[in-house]
Amino acid sequence: MSPTSPATHVIAYRAAEQLLDAGDPRGALKLLDPVVSAYPENTSARLLRARAFFLGAQLRSAEQEFQVILEREPDNAYAHFALARTLQRAARGDEALRHFRLAAALDPKPDYLAAARFGEPG
Template identity: 75%
Template sequence: MSESTASTHVIDFRAAEQLLAARDPRGAVKLLEPVVAAHPENTAARLLRARAYFLSAQLRSAESEFQTVLEREPDNAFAHFALGRTLQRADRGDEARRHFRLAAALDPRPDFVEAAAFPDLA
């Protein structure tokens, strides 16, 4: 087994982005596994892997990965929004609403605000 290098990890990360864009989330997960294993502190790789898990309907893995990102970056509006979508898809609406509202508070993008469903803004 050959040793992975930093440049290999960058290439794999970029290729995983392309696979997600091409709607191959399982392929992206496969490429990201060694990247995250070698660089567990890399939030961008974890966020990309979380998105790939979500898009491949691996909701528990997606939830865990989004939680890890939020432990490191509690002000990451996108991670809150994506965790909300993950929880919503897992039929956990009350938990999802909390993350949608945090996302909207951190970044009042229209899609985040709409998902938050603030009663006074409806």
């Protein structure tokens, strides 16, 4: 198995998931960067990398990554919700509310609906 084989990338992705779950977003990013470089169209890898950016307080990078995902998949409710959380954390509430509402409209999960604050001015 070569250092850049698909199997190596799968192992790196799974290890990055575990690092992120263990609270090590920087470690996860080190593993994910080569995966995303090799498979830039892979939404799962990009979402995991965006989450790692978010958890590592790299909000601009998280925002950019979520935007790339939404350009390809405008109906990805989770990406809208996560982008909204990123914008909210960056003190950009009006922009965040728009994405919270899109997430809730696409997938009416209770946490998406609560964040969308439908019925309130926005």
